[in-house]
Structures are given as C-alpha cells and as structure tokens.
Amino acid sequence: MAPARRWLQHNLSALIMAPTAAVTLVFVYGFIAWTVYMSFTGSRMMPVYELIGFDAYTRLWQMERWGVSIRNLLIFGGLFMVLNLALGLLLAVLLDQRIRFEGTLRAIFLYPMALSFIVTGTVWKWMLNPGLGLERSVHLLGFTSFKFDWIIDPDYAIYTIVIAGVWQTSGLIMAMFLAALRGVDQDVVKAAYMDGASMPQIYWGIIIPSIRPAFFSAIVVLAHLAVKSFDLVIAMTNGGPGYATDLPSIFMYAMSFQRNNIAVGSATAVMMLCTVMAIVVPYLYSELRPGRRHD
Amino acid sequence: MTEFRSAYAATASGRLGRYGLYALLLLFAAYYLAPLYVMLATSFKPPEEMRESSLFALPRMLQWDTWRMTWSEVCISVNCGGMKPYFANSLAVVLPAVVISTLIGAINGYALTMWPFRGANLLFGLLLFSCFIPFQAVILPLAQLLGAVGMGSSTGWGVMTAYIVYGLGFTTLFFRNYYVTLPRELVKAATIDGAGFFGVFWHILLPISAPIFVVTVIWQFTQIWNDFLFAATLTDGPGQTITVALNNLVKTSQATKRYDVDMAAAVITGLPTLVVYFLAGKYFVRGLTAGAVKG
Numbered sequence: 001m002a003p004a005r006r007w008l009q010h011n012l013s014a015l016i017m018a019p020t021a022a023v024t025l026v027f028v029y030g031f032i033a034w035t036v037y038m039s040f041t042g043s044r045m046m047p048v049y050e051l052i053g054f055d056a057y058t059r060l061w062q063m064e065r066w067g068v069s070i071r072n073l074l075i076f077g078g079l080f081m082v083l084n085l086a087l088g089l090l091l092a093v094l095l096d097q098r099i100r101f102e103g104t105l106r107a108i109f110l111y112p113m114a115l116s117f118i119v120t121g122t123v124w125k126w127m128l129n130p131g132l133g134l135e136r137s138v139h140l141l142g143f144t145s146f147k148f149d150w151i152i153d154p155d156y157a158i159y160t161i162v163i164a165g166v167w168q169t170s171g172l173i174m175a176m177f178l179a180a181l182r183g184v185d186q187d188v189v190k191a192a193y194m195d196g197a198s199m200p201q202i203y204w205g206i207i208i209p210s211i212r213p214a215f216f217s218a219i220v221v222l223a224h225l226a227v228k229s230f231d232l233v234i235a236m237t238n239g240g241p242g243y244a245t246d247l248p249s250i251f252m253y254a255m256s257f258q259r260n261n262i263a264v265g266s267a268t269a270v271m272m273l274c275t276v277m278a279i280v281v282p283y284l285y286s287e288l289r290p291g292r293r294h295d
Numbered sequence: 296m297t298e299f300r301s302a303y304a305a306t307a308s309g310r311l312g313r314y315g316l317y318a319l320l321l322l323f324a325a326y327y328l329a330p331l332y333v334m335l336a337t338s339f340k341p342p343e344e345m346r347e348s349s350l351f352a353l354p355r356m357l358q359w360d361t362w363r364m365t366w367s368e369v370c371i372s373v374n375c376g377g378m379k380p381y382f383a384n385s386l387a388v389v390l391p392a393v394v395i396s397t398l399i400g401a402i403n404g405y406a407l408t409m410w411p412f413r414g415a416n417l418l419f420g421l422l423l424f425s426c427f428i429p430f431q432a433v434i435l436p437l438a439q440l441l442g443a444v445g446m447g448s449s450t451g452w453g454v455m456t457a458y459i460v461y462g463l464g465f466t467t468l469f470f471r472n473y474y475v476t477l478p479r480e481l482v483k484a485a486t487i488d489g490a491g492f493f494g495v496f497w498h499i500l501l502p503i504s505a506p507i508f509v510v511t512v513i514w515q516f517t518q519i520w521n522d523f524l525f526a527a528t529l530t531d532g533p534g535q536t537i538t539v540a541l542n543n544l545v546k547t548s549q550a551t552k553r554y555d556v557d558m559a560a561a562v563i564t565g566l567p568t569l570v571v572y573f574l575a576g577k578y579f580v581r582g583l584t585a586g587a588v589k590g
Contacts, residue, residue: 012492013410020403020463021418027460028425031433038435047439094320107576108324111331113583114572116521118538119565122545123330126337126554127350137349167330175580228429231523235542252431257528262435269431280427288420 032273038266045260056263066268069246072158076247077226079162080169084222085215087166088173093203095174096181106178110171117168121235124164125151128236154244157237161245165232169225173218180214181207220283227275248272338362338559345554358555365559371544374533378563381540385520388451388536392458393515399459400466400511401504405496407467408474409482419471425464430524433461438528447529454529454536458519465518466511469585473507474500506578513575514582517568537564 042052060066091109095102112120127133130149138146150156184207192202230249237245239254246254248268256265329351337345338361339354348355367377374380403422407415441453477500485495526536535543541564545557572579 011412013406014412014414016402016406016492017412017415017418020399020422020467023460024418024422024425024463027437028428028433029421031436032428034436035432091323094316094323097316099316099320105320105324107573108327110576110580111569111572112327114517114568114579115565116523116538116568118521118523118542119561120330122541122557122561123334125545126558127330127333129554132345132554133350137351140349167327171327172583175584179584224427230431231538234523235545238546249429249431253524256435266435269429269435272429273432276427276429280424284420284423284427288416288423 035266035269035273038262039270041263043262043266045262047262056267060264060267060271065243065246066248066251068243069248069251072245073227073247075158076162076165076229077223079159080165080226080229081219081222083162083166084170084173085218087170088218089177089208091170091174092177092181095178106175109174112168113172115168117231118235120164120168121232124160124167125236128160128163151237152241154241157241157245161229161233161236164236165229168232169222173222176214176218176221177211180211184210216283220279223279224276227272227279334558334562334565338365338555338562340555342551342553342555361553361555362559365556365563369544369556369560370547371540372532372547378537378540378544378560380533381535381537382563384451384530384534385537388455388458389516389519392455392462392519393512396459396462396466396515397508397511399463400468401470401508402496403463403467404470404472404474405500406492407471408477409479409495409500410492419467422464422467425461426468430461434524434528441529448531449534451530451534454525457525457529458522461525462515462519465514469507469511469514469582470504472585473504477503509575509578510582510585513571513578516571517579520568540564 037049037051038047039056040051040053041048042050042055095105099105128148128151129135130152133148135146135148138148151160188206188210189202192206197205228249229247230253233239233245233247233250239246239250249272252265252268252272255261255268333350336351336354339357340348341358341361344355365378367379368375369377371378371381406412407419437457438447441447441456446453446456481499482495485499490498521538522536523538523542526539527542530536530539541560544560
C-alpha cells in the first residue's frame with residue numbers, strides 16, 4: 001500500500017472519530033469542568049462566574065441534611081454491597097449444580113434488571129405499605145401483632161431501599177459470578193475430588209478463591225451503583241420521611257433544582273464524581289493495561 | 296466436572312441435598328417473582344377488594360376497566376389522557392436515540408480497532424470513563440446549554456441529545472470489544488483487493504456484526520427507556536417520558552388512592568423492557584456482563 005494512501009486512511013479513521021471525540025470532550029469533560037468551576041462560585045439560581053473559593057463546600061459540610069445523606073450512603077451502600085455479593089454468589093453456586101430448568105431460573109433471577117428503578121420502587125412501596133401491604137397480608141394469616149412499617153419510620157426507611165435495591169441487582173451479580181464459575185479450571189477440582197474433598201469443601205477452598213477477579217468487578221459495579229442510586233429512592237420514599245432517606249444524589253438534585261443553589265449542588269456533584277472516580281479509575285486502569293491476561 | 300457431580304449426587308446425602316437445593320431455588324424464585332405477581336394481581340383488584348384481601352390473593356375477577364382507565368383516562372397532574380401519551384413520548388425519544396447511538400458506536404468501534412490512529416487508546420479510555428460518571432456531574436451545565444439553544448424541557452430534542460451523547464461510551468465499548476477479537480488480517484486482505492474504509496466495514500464487518508448489534512440495541516433501549524434523571528430534568532408537562540409520568544401518577548394525592556391504577560401504570564411502564572428481556576434475554580445478559588468486563 002502506498003504510504004500516502006495509508007496516511008489518508010489513518011486520518012480518515014481519526015476524522016470519523018472526531019465528532020464523537022468533540023462531543024465527549026464538551027458534554028462529559030467540559031461539563032465536569034464547568035460543574036467544578038461552579039462549585040467554587042456563589043451561584044444561586046443562575047450561574048455566576050466570580051470565584052469565591054471553598055465557600056460552597058464549607059456550607060455543604062455544615063448542613064445537617066448533608067450529614068444524614070452521607071450516613072445513609074454508608075449504610076445503604078455497605079448493606080447493598082454485602083447482601084448483593086452474598087446473594088449473588090449463593091444463587092450462582094446453586095445454579096452451578098447442574099440442575100434442571102437452569103435457564104428458566106436464571107431468567108427469573110435476572111428479570112428485575114430489565115425494569116426501571118421507578119417501577120421497582122413503585123411496586124416495593126406498595127408492598128411495604130403498612131396499611132395494605134405485607135403487614136396486612138400477615139395480619140390476615142392470623143398474626144395480628146405483626147408490625148412492618150419500616151417505610152414510614154425515619155429510623156428504618158433506609159433499610160427498605162436496601163431490600164428493593166438488592167432485589168433488583170442481585171441477579172446481575174449472580175450472572176457475573178456464574179460466568180466466572182463456568183471458567184474455573186476443572187482439572188484442579190477433579191484432583192481435589194479424587195483426594196476425597198467434599199463438594200462444599202471444594203467450593204469454599206478452591207473454586208471461590210479462584211474467582212477473585214469476579215469479586216473485584218462485582219464490588220466496583222456495586223459501589224458505583226450505590227453512589228449513583230437516585231430514582232429508586234425517589235420512587236419509594238422521595239427522600240423521606242422528612243429527609244431520613246436522603247442520599248447525596250437526591251441532595252444534589254434538591255439543591256440544584258428545588259432550592260436554587262447551583263454552587264452547593266455543584267459541590268455535591270463534584271464529591272459524587274470524586275467518589276466514583278476513586279472506585280472506577282484504578283479498576284479501569286488495571287483492566288486496560290496492555291498485556292493483561294484475558295480470562 | 297460432570298462425572299463427580301453425578302457421583303456425588305448418587306450418594307444418599309447427595310440425594311437429600313438435591314431436594315434441599317431445589318427447595319431453596321424455588322424459594323428464591325418466589326422471592327423474585329413476588330413483586331411482578333403483586334403488580335399484576337393488584338392491577339385487577341377494585342379498591343374495596345384490596346381492603347379485605349391479602350396482597351397475594353388472586354383477584355376475584357379480572358377488572359379490565361382499570362386498565363382502560365390507566366391507559367387512556369387517568370389524570371397525571373393536569374393532563375387527563377392516561378399513560379398513553381407518555382408511552383408515545385418515550386417511544387418517540389427512545390427509538391431514534393437507540394438507532395443513532397448504536398450506528399455511531401458501530402463506526403467508532405470499527406475505526407478504533409481496525410484503523411487505529413495516534414491517541415485512539417486515550418480516546419477510548421476517555422469514552423470508557425464516561426460510562427461510569429454520575430450524571431449529576433453534568434446535568435446542571437447540560438440543562439443550561441439545552442435551554443440556551445432552545446432545546447429545553449418543552450421539546451423532546453434536549454433529552455434525546457442527552458441519551459445519544461451519553462450512550463456513545465457504551466455503544467463504542469460494545470462494538471470495540473467485539474471487533475477487537477477479529478483478526479486484523481480481514482481488513483488487510485480486503486484493502487489489498489482495493490476496498491477502502493467504508494467498503495471493508497460494509498462488506499466484511501457488517502455481515503458478521505448481527506449479534507453485537509442486537510446486544511447494543513437491547514442495552515440502549517433498556518437504559519434509555521428506564522432513565523429517570525435526564526427525563527425528570529429535561530422534559531416537562533405533556534412532553535414527559537413514561538418513567539416521569541409514572542412517578543408523578545404515584546405521587547399525586549387524590550381523595551381515594553387507587554393502587555390498582557398505580558400498579559397497572561407500573562406494569563405498562565415496565566412492559567416494553569420486560570418483553571424485550573423475555574424475547575432476547577441472552578443478549579441482554581451479554582450486554583450486562585460486557586458492561587462489567589472490559590479489556
């Protein structure tokens with residue numbers, strides 16, 4: 001091939017990518033820069049371009065509501081991750097036992113991932129309704145003293161978000177673990193079996209440790225989902241009762257679009273972004289390193 | 296693995312274990328299916344029946360009237376045309392966004408893998424990271440910009456732009472990961488025969504790209520149909536998409552709360568993505584796990 005033509009073709013490829021590159025630079029990185037800039041201004045309802053330093057951040061950390069949303073994120077995020085990993089792994093191991101109807105069961109465990117969080121939130125809100133939901137269904141069974149009103153209890157409402165969130169995402173974690181289980185080296189398993197190890201021992205001692213990369217991926221996916229959680233809370237409790245189930249994402253929305261405080265809203269968004277970056281960037285870096293093993 | 300599992304299953308404790316295994320799996324299946332069942336069952340129960348029966352009781356009769364009302368008559372804030380117009384809004388925004396973002400992603404993935412240029416890897420890294428950002432970090436400048444250029448919340452153009460732009464990272468990733476597994480010799484051989492950039496794409500890659508097109512289209516359709524954050528910020532009134540309409544309907548306080556209507560609306564909102572999932576679940580799962588496993 002003539003060098004001139006090769007040059008043209010290589011540039012053609014770059015030219016084809018140029019619009020995507022431009023749009024990404026403006027809409028993703030430019031907008032992030034704008035948001036960071038805004039967080040150092042005193043913008044209220046409209047953007048003001050005069051820098052005033054860390055004022056928005058100091059005000060943010062002085063707000064009691066922000067403290068609540070951080071605490072909620074830690075409670076929700078922690079439980080959401082632990083329960084998802086436990087349930088996802090358990091389901092994957094159960095499905096890995098060469099059972100009948102595996103395809104059907106997999107489809108049942110995974111379908112919530114196809115639903116909008118708004119739909120999930122709507123139906124769980126209804127099921128957890130103290131007057132007419134699960135509580136009443138148990139009363140009708142004769143257990144009239146049964147009480148389950150977490151969703152309207154400021155101390156417990158955050159846990160209802162965990163229940164619905166885990167219901168929706170555990171199928172995804174199951175799928176990730178199942179894919180990893182299917183890739184385990186069978187010769188090692190065979191050898192252990194010949195040495196008289198039981199199935200549970202084999203799982204606990206050999207198989208689960210060998211799918212460590214899948215844990216790593218699952219933790220990254222779950223952690224960043226937890227930080228981004230927004231619509232599920234909106235649909236279930238709308239951040240209430242009061243602001244008992246507030247999360248940084250909801251706080252940001254309220255500040256920016258309801259309280260007309262662009263500076264504090266931007267500062268919140270910057271904190272969320274930094275958290276997600278701290279989780280995702282090392283992961284992407286390790287995944288994209290050249291010469292990485294492809295399992 | 297097969298033979299020892301069978302050997303293990305043939306022992307007495309193994310047999311007992313099998314029954315336990317199936318019992319456990321059925322229990323989990325019930326947990327995952329319960330909300331779907333409750334949604335459907337509730338949508339067919341008139342309010343008086345709701346008050347006296349359990350959440351899990353079958354409806355005494357199928358009252359289709361609720362469905363008719365939810366679809367075309369129920370009031371969502373001041374608009375009393377049911378869920379139908381919002382369903383149409385969603386379709387009108389989602390379908391073009393899916394098609395456009397998928398096509399651009401296909402060309403991008405092809406350019407990145409078959410005609411790499413200087414900076415291609417950096418660009419891909421930048422695109423990849425954009426898949427993970429919390430959209431709170433871009434939503435304020437996005438709303439400002441779209442408002443400034445006349446694509447604010449009263450038109451569907453703004454939200455469609457957002458879906459296309461923020462979908463490019465994923466669509467490019469999918470195609471790039473698919474094409475990177477193909478031998479570059481495919482292209483080399485074709486260029487020797489005189490095919491150019493588009494010729495190679497059209498004659499050689501497109502015919503073998505059907506699976507990845509399906510994966511990408513399903514992923515984008517599910518993501519965009521289920522979006523709430525962009526839709527809530529960038530659409531309003533009669534132009535809202537269906538997830539926003541559902542949220543408003545559920546939050547509307549009427550004299551008598553019609554939970555059957557809420558649930559019918561939730562089913563209507565969730566139906567398109569569920570249908571896609573049950574028709575092409577395999578491809579949906581592939582997209583989900585591709586989102587977690589890169590490189």
